Amino acid sequence: MKSILSVAVVAGSWLLLIAPVQAAGGNVAAGQAKAAVCAGCHGADGNGGADPLWPKLAGQDADYITKQLADFKEGRRKDPIMAGMVANLSKTDMKNLGAFYASLKVKSGAARDAPLAxxxxxxxxxxxxxxxxxACISCHGPTGHGIPPRFPKVSGQHAAYTKKQLLAFKAGTRANDxxxxxxxxxxxxxxEIKAVSEYMAGLH
Ligand code: HEC
Ligand code: HEC
Incomplete structure (x- = not known):
């Protein structure tokens, strides 16, 4: 009896191993295929591109990414570039993209101005x-990794992007929060916004 049970347990764990890679309901491979058009700005590895206003997405929480994509699509978060990027994405595409970027590793950044940081x-x-x-730490955590799914990861992000978001929240032009x-x-x-953005860029 005992051995039959352990065979069943072993078979069960094999089933888990051969299941397709899933994260928060999204499919990493399908997300990667959809992300080809995103790579020019967010990087093939999700660590951003030439412009520090293009955010890093690598290692961000999958559900947070999915929410932002839906917010851009439905106009709750406004950005002329991203509005065009999400226009043809389905809910499943957004989940898959979230799973893909969440599976990547963020490269840590560094604060450049020590007194400001x-x-x-x-x-x-x-x-x-x-x-x-x-205090930001209460929701975004001591190392800036956030508390999924509501409180996003903020560490290692480009300071210029973080500053732009905080100024947009301050002005009420970003209000999807x-x-x-x-x-x-x-x-x-x-x-203070400038200073905290500088500090978070080097946080990891
Ligand atoms: C031409 C450049 C460009 C391309 C291509 C692009 N993005 Fe973006 N993306 C941006 C910019 C700029 C922002 C920041 C918008 C803002 O300031 O609010 C952004 C923001 C985002 C955010 C929000 C990040 C956060 O931390 O809140 C997500 C998620 C995202 N993009 C996903 C994608 C996906 C998925 C694609 C491909 C389907 C894509 N982007 C293609 C420029 C681009
Ligand atoms: C009570 C919880 C809470 C506290 C405290 C908090 N945040 Fe946030 N923060 C959030 C939530 C929720 C969001 C996500 C909003 C959304 O869904 O778009 C967010 C988003 C952000 C973003 C946008 C990230 C991105 O990728 O675009 C930045 C930057 C940020 N917070 C910085 C800060 C800073 C700096 C402080 C401290 C001065 C702070 N937060 C304090 C809850 C919090």
Missing amino acids: KLGEKIYRGGNAKMGVS GDIMTRIAFRMAEQ
Whole structure:
């Protein structure tokens, strides 16, 4: 009896091994095939391209990526380039793309301006109590890896892209965040935004 049971368990684990690669409901290989057109800006390895305003996607949470693609498609997040890129993507394509980019490894970045990054670290870890700015660490984690699926990974990202997003949240021109980031960024000074973006670029 016992041996029949263990045979069944072994057979079960083989079934798991031969199942196609899936992450959060998406198919990595199908996502990779769809990502050919994305590589020019986001890199074949998901680590971005020539322009620091083109974000790194490697290692980002699959569900967060899928949500952003749907938000671009339905106009909840506005960007003239990305609007065109998602126009013909189905829900399944978006899930597959999410799974593909989540499966890649992000190359860590580095802060270039040490004193600015130091101020950024203070805000990231402790917020700004006087201005009512919450500490970023509470949702994005001590190493910036986020808390999936709602709180995205923010570490190692290009500082210029991060700064652009925080300024957009502050101005309310990016408002697909359930009012969380818009409220936080609204209370931040531009210098604090610059500093925290610099710090997060080198966080890993
Ligand atoms: C011509 C350049 C270009 C191409 C090609 C492109 N993107 Fe983008 N992508 C951008 C830019 C620029 C942004 C940042 C938009 C902003 O500032 O809000 C972006 C943002 C994103 C984001 C949001 C990232 C985040 O951290 O919130 C995702 C996801 C994304 N792109 C996926 C894709 C996918 C998938 C494709 C291919 C189907 C693609 N992109 C093709 C330029 C491009
Ligand atoms: C209460 C939770 C919470 C706190 C605290 C928080 N965030 Fe966020 N953050 C979010 C959520 C949720 C999103 C995703 C919004 C969406 O779905 O588009 C986000 C998105 C972001 C993004 C966009 C990432 C991308 O790839 O485009 C950046 C940058 C960011 N946060 C930086 C910060 C910084 C800097 C702080 C501290 C000053 C901070 N966050 C504090 C919840 C939080």
